[in-house]
Amino acid sequence: MTKNVVVVESDPTSHYYSHNAARLADEYDRSGDGLLLLIVKICPDKSARILDYGCGTGRDLARLNKKGYTNLMGYDPSSEMIVAGRAKYPQIENYLHHELAHIAAASFDLVICSAVLQHIEAGKLSAFLKNLTSYLHPGASSHLLLSYPLQWPGYEKEPRRVVLHSPAEVRLALHQLGLSELSFSTSRDSLSRAGREWGCMVCGYK
Numbered sequence: 001m002t003k004n005v006v007v008v009e010s011d012p013t014s015h016y017y018s019h020n021a022a023r024l025a026d027e028y029d030r031s032g033d034g035l036l037l038l039i040v041k042i043c044p045d046k047s048a049r050i051l052d053y054g055c056g057t058g059r060d061l062a063r064l065n066k067k068g069y070t071n072l073m074g075y076d077p078s079s080e081m082i083v084a085g086r087a088k089y090p091q092i093e094n095y096l097h098h099e100l101a102h103i104a105a106a107s108f109d110l111v112i113c114s115a116v117l118q119h120i121e122a123g124k125l126s127a128f129l130k131n132l133t134s135y136l137h138p139g140a141s142s143h144l145l146l147s148y149p150l151q152w153p154g155y156e157k158e159p160r161r162v163v164l165h166s167p168a169e170v171r172l173a174l175h176q177l178g179l180s181e182l183s184f185s186t187s188r189d190s191l192s193r194a195g196r197e198w199g200c201m202v203c204g205y206k
């Protein structure tokens with residue numbers, strides 16, 4: 001007898017991104033350029049090796065590409081987000097991957113992780129950051145840029161996991177990995193969503 005097999009996506013976060021990828025590609029494209037200005041400031045070398053970890057549809061990489069950056073790579077665990085990104089930004093389609101096998105450890109001058117930390121459970125934050133920093137070149141000129149929400153009214157009701165990590169928790173975990181904070185700034189939501197506030201931390205091996 002043949003049994004019916006029902007595939008259940010148990011993780012609400014992966015479910016959210018895989019089922020909303022095309023809509024999010026357009027929505028994220030409307031965000032402001034604040035992060036890009038900071039990236040250009042901390043990493044003016046256009047040949048620098050840059051990884052966007054949790055790149056979504058690759059908006060920031062597309063903007064960096066437009067500014068002349070040539071050595072870019074994006075990873076996102078959602079294959080649907082990567083497919084939507086390749087369709088929206090065909091000029092960077094070869095940079096976008098949903099498999100980590102494409103990404104060499106300890107080889108990037110800048111690792112960006114924007115709007116991803118909120119999806120990491122509190123008990124897994126240190127392990128996540130350890131993995132993230134494993135992609136960073138161990139030189140003094142390498143940087144890690146983390147942008148994550150500090151305030152998000154109604155986050156408990158989101159259909160995806162949202163955890164608000166405090167800057168102190170993030171700072172401590174990074175310190176344990178040998179990274180120092182070089183700057184920290186806060187900003188309003190780049191998509192003007194009411195009440196959301198973001199923190200942006202730049203760290204390095206100094």
Ligand SMILES: C[S@@+](CC[C@H](N)C(=O)[O-])C[C@H]1O[C@@H](n2cnc3c(N)ncnc32)[C@H](O)[C@@H]1O
Nearest residue numbers: 017028054055056076077078081114115116119
């Ligand atoms: C809010 S979107 C941000 C996308 C992009 N970085 C941006 O700023 O537009 C969050 C992204 O994080 C990805 N994500 C969720 N959990 C992740 C994890 N454990 N590791 C890496 N990326 C993750 C999702 O697939 C999604 O594309």
